[in-house]
Amino acid sequence: MSDKELQERGGEVTRPRAIRTLRPHVDAYENDDGLLLLADLPGVTSEDLDLEFDNGLLTLTGVRHLRDDTTVEYARRFNLPRDLDPDGVTARLEQGVLRVEIPRAEAYKPRRIQVQSA
Amino acid sequence: MLFRFDDFDHPGWLMNDFQQRLQRFFEDYGQATRSGWSSDGWADLEETDEELVLRADLPGMSEDDLEVTLQNEVLTLSGQRKVGPPEGYRAHVRERRPYAFTRSFALPTAVDPEKVSAKLDHGVLTVRLSKAPESRPRQINVTAG
Numbered sequence: 001m002s003d004k005e006l007q008e009r010g011g012e013v014t015r016p017r018a019i020r021t022l023r024p025h026v027d028a029y030e031n032d033d034g035l036l037l038l039a040d041l042p043g044v045t046s047e048d049l050d051l052e053f054d055n056g057l058l059t060l061t062g063v064r065h066l067r068d069d070t071t072v073e074y075a076r077r078f079n080l081p082r083d084l085d086p087d088g089v090t091a092r093l094e095q096g097v098l099r100v101e102i103p104r105a106e107a108y109k110p111r112r113i114q115v116q117s118a
Numbered sequence: 119m120l121f122r123f124d125d126f127d128h129p130g131w132l133m134n135d136f137q138q139r140l141q142r143f144f145e146d147y148g149q150a151t152r153s154g155w156s157s158d159g160w161a162d163l164e165e166t167d168e169e170l171v172l173r174a175d176l177p178g179m180s181e182d183d184l185e186v187t188l189q190n191e192v193l194t195l196s197g198q199r200k201v202g203p204p205e206g207y208r209a210h211v212r213e214r215r216p217y218a219f220t221r222s223f224a225l226p227t228a229v230d231p232e233k234v235s236a237k238l239d240h241g242v243l244t245v246r247l248s249k250a251p252e253s254r255p256r257q258i259n260v261t262a263g
């Protein structure tokens with residue numbers, strides 16, 4: 001049945017909304033305390049953002065609703081080094097940039113060792 | 119052997135190790151790989167009966183980094199985005215680009231220069247320009263002869 005026929009019979013024509021998936025640009029920085037990720041996610045609000053950590057993989061998914069009812073999905077996945085502590089992840093969205101901080105596990109932080117004199 | 123002392127001649131040895139571990143940092147992610155990168159500097163001009171709406175993706179820019187001017191029906195955006203390691207951080211992967219830009223848009227219709235608004239929200243700039251009355255569509259009454 002064509003769309004027109006369907007409408008004439010009182011049916012509703014719905015189409016799946018167009019979804020494009022894009023890779024956002026990401027920076028990764030490191031210091032002694034851990035890793036900092038910055039991702040450009042213009043137009044994504046925190047309600048439409050999902051960060052998931054599973055089995056060493058950090059998955060970032062953000063959905064952006066455009067005015068013409070289409071949707072763009074930003075997606076990226078990262079292998080985290082083992083010395084990071086995923087339980088301590090914090091994330092913040094600011095001016096369309098996601099900032100994710102992942103602390104280094106305590107056991108891996110550099111530490112100063114006292115040398116005792118005899 | 120617990121230490122090799124020559125390692126200490128290379129202050130970067132710890133970091134090299136970290137970079138090795140980051141080699142597989144980006145995991146290819148299904149559809150994303152096929153659909154390509156998000157683009158920098160995307161902008162779009164929409165026209166409705168009452169207004170012109172310009173939208174531009176400017177993630178990481180604040181109001182202070184941006185200038186919007188309107189002159190002779192030309193709208194000009196200029197701005198600068200700085201990116202770089204925050205104080206005390208070392209960079210491993212840098213895909214986000216710094217940029218400085220000036221871009222002008224010749225407006226398709228006359229606008230009321232007193233009714234222009236610009237707003238930055240979640241890294242997206244929206245400039246709304248109200249059309250001058252003479253540029254709006256008007257209904258013409260048809261009278262019977």
